[in-house]
Amino acid sequence: MQAQPHTFRAGDLVGGHVVLDLVNTVNARDGDPVDWLDGYARVLEWAALTARFDESLLAELERINESDPAAGALALRRLRELRETIHDVLAATIRNEPAPEKTLRRLEARWKHAVALARLTVTDDHTRLELNLESSRLDYISHELALRAVDLLRAFPVARTRICAGRKCGWLFIDRSKGGQRRWCDMATCGNAAKSKRHYERKRAALER
Numbered sequence: 001m002q003a004q005p006h007t008f009r010a011g012d013l014v015g016g017h018v019v020l021d022l023v024n025t026v027n028a029r030d031g032d033p034v035d036w037l038d039g040y041a042r043v044l045e046w047a048a049l050t051a052r053f054d055e056s057l058l059a060e061l062e063r064i065n066e067s068d069p070a071a072g073a074l075a076l077r078r079l080r081e082l083r084e085t086i087h088d089v090l091a092a093t094i095r096n097e098p099a100p101e102k103t104l105r106r107l108e109a110r111w112k113h114a115v116a117l118a119r120l121t122v123t124d125d126h127t128r129l130e131l132n133l134e135s136s137r138l139d140y141i142s143h144e145l146a147l148r149a150v151d152l153l154r155a156f157p158v159a160r161t162r163i164c165a166g167r168k169c170g171w172l173f174i175d176r177s178k179g180g181q182r183r184w185c186d187m188a189t190c191g192n193a194a195k196s197k198r199h200y201e202r203k204r205a206a207l208e209r
Helices: 018-023 040-050 055-067 069-094 101-117 133-154 187-208
Strands: 119-123 126-130 161-163 172-174
Touching (some): 018 040, 018 069, 018 133, 040 133, 055 069, 055 133, 069 101, 069 161, 101 133
Antiparallel strands (some): 119 126, 161 172
């Protein structure tokens, strides 16, 4: 899979859950996939845009990465591996297919590792597993997302989760529309592209009659 620089923007966060947005950092999964995470610094840009991570924590991760870029490269590789594992499990679930056993075990191992580094905390009557930079270092984002991925799977809204029908897309998203008939990750991109294609095909068919 080729990695290319990408400037993340709000329109890239259409998954409806931070774990799905991570999976969607690969564009054109059903065509010629492009990895938008071309470096650890890009991971931090994406994480900041999601607003799901503390800004001071991200600033510290940036400092650590700048001081040890080799460690950042290894952390990026592990995050990419986690992302692809999560994608394979979620895509199989959406298609009502059993996820490969090896894939499940990989996700289980990553989740267990994150759990081993986390502390159980209770805040405002909410119990959660809390990670820290001292233990996770540059894998903090990866560990956090492994925990959130399993949380998502525990209550996965399979009837409302889709794989975008757009050409050269393949993004995953939770359909929160009232009617539950959403087909596109984003109407402004994949939806309009599909409408334009249908219009072109109808016009061409009319001319050929």
